[in-house]
Amino acid sequence: MNYQALAELLFPDVSDTPAILEQRFPERDLSSDAIVTRIGPSPTGFVHLGNLYNAVIGERLAHQSNGVFYLRIEDTDEKRKVEGAVETLISAMNYFGVHFDEGASADGDQGNYAPYRQRQRKEIYHIIAKYLTQQGKTYPCFLTAEELDMIREEQTAHKETPGIYGKYAETNRNLTLEQIQQNLNAGKSWVLRFRAEETEESIIVHDAIRGELKMPRNQMDFVLLKSDGIPTYHFAHVVDDHFMRSTHVIRGEEWISSLPMHVELFNTLQWKQPIYCHTATLMKIEDGKKRKLSKRKDPELALSYYQQEGICPAAVWEFLLTLLNSDFEEWRLANPNADYHTFPYTIEKMSISGALVDLDKLRDVSKEVISRMSAEEIYAGWLEWCQQYQPDFAELLTKYHDRTIKALNVGRNGTKIRKDLENWKQACDFMRFYYDETFVMQDEMPCDAETRTAFFKSYLDSYDHTDDSSTWFTKVKTLTEQAGFAVKPKDFKKHPEQYKGSIIDITNMLRAALTGRTNAPDIWEVSHVLGEDIIRNRIAKWL
C-alpha cells in the first residue's frame, strides 16, 4: 500500500504537518517542576461533583508549582451536547472559585494554546491523522452499523473481547487503494482506525496516585476519527494534551481501561507521555454499604445541588480537600485560621479506594468554615446567594444591613464561637426571626395563657433596654420567682410540687415570643439586635 497516496486520498485538504503544530504550540516556558494540567469536562448540561473534585486537584497542583491550570471543553460527542451547557459549566466553576489561567471562558477562549474547545480543533486532529496515515498507522474502515452489530454478537456468543482487531479487522485493513477509492466515490461512510499490532506484550504506566499499573499492550484497531471527522476521546486526549503541553492528566479511574490505547498513540507519535493521575470514584454509604454515587438517585452528585442549597464554595473546597488528602483535617486543626490555599496538597496522600461523599461530614465542615468567617464575609456570601435563589430575602438583607451584621455577630465574642449556620439556605430559615417580614412562630408557645400574660406584663413593665446582660438576668430571675417558678431548675426537679415550673419555662417563653423558637441564641443579645420597639411589639402580641 502506498500510504502517502492513501493519506492524500483521505485528507486532500490537509497540507500542514506536525512540525508546524509543534511551532504553533511551543513547549511552555516554565520551570521544570511546574505542573500544567486541566479539566476536560464534556458539556452535557450536568456538572458533576467529580468535575470539581478533579478541578481542585488540578488547580492545587498547578498553582502550588507555579504552573498552569486550564479548562478544555471536550465536546466531541454530538449526542450528549446540550444547548447552554458550556456556559453552565463555566459559571459553575466560577461560582466555586476555580481559577483557570487559560482555556474556555465566558469571554471566549483565552490563551496561547487555543482553541480550547475540541470541535474547533478539527483541523489540528486532521493534521495528525494524516501524518499517522502516511506512516501506515491507520486505515479507513467502512464497516456499517449492521456489520458492527453482527461482529459484536459473534464476539459475545464466543465470549471474545469485543472490538475490531485480528480477523474482525482483516477486510478493511487489507483494502487496496483502488477499493478505498471506489468506496469513497460511492459515498460510503468511514471512520479512521488505528492499525494496532498483534502482540502479547504488556505495558507499565506509573500512575501518580496508584503507582505501577501493568496492563496488556493495546491490540485494538480503535477509532481515531468518527465518520463526521470528529475525533474520539482517545485521539483528542493525546493530541490535545500534547499540544497544550499538559504535564499531568488528572481524570476519573473509569479511563484506566483505555490507557493502553493512549500509551500506544503517545509511543507511535514519539511524544512524551504525561503523568497520569486516575482519581477515585465518588461513593456514598447506603444501608451500611459503599456504592457509587448515581446521577439518578443522588442529587448530591450534581454541582448545582451545592449551589441551590447555598453551601458556600469555601466549604465545598474544604470538604473536597478532606476527601482528597488524609492529613487535611489535621492541618486544619493546627492552622484554624489559615486560607485553605496554603495547605500543602500532595498527590501521594490520595486514597484510591473510592472517595466517600458524606453529607453529614460536609455539614460539619461547612459549619466550621462559616464560623471562621467574619460577619461581613458571611453577609456578602449569603446576600450573593439570596440574590439568585431567594430574592425576597436578599431585599431584607439589603434593607437591614446593620441589623444583619449585628445578628451575625451574636454568639461570636466569647471563646466558644457558635456554629449554627450551615449554609445560606438554612441561614434564611435560622435567621428569619430578625426581620418582622419573615418572623413566624415555628415552635409552640410554652405555658398556659394566664401565666404567660402575667409574666409578659411584668416583664414589659420592668424592661429597661439599657440594662446590661447581668442586670437584665437578675431581673428575669426576680420575675421568675414572683411568678412561682423555680430559679434553679434542679430545685424544680427536686420539689415539683412547690413550683409551676422552672426558669427554663420562663426563658423559653421569652425566646418563643422574640424568635418564634424555644431554641435560639442568647435572649439579651438577640434583644439588642432587634431593638426595643420590636421586642415590645412581639411580646405585647401575647398580652
Ligand code: GLU
Ligand atoms: N471528557 C472527559 C470526561 O468528561 C475528560 C477526561 C479527561 O480529563 O481526560 O470524563
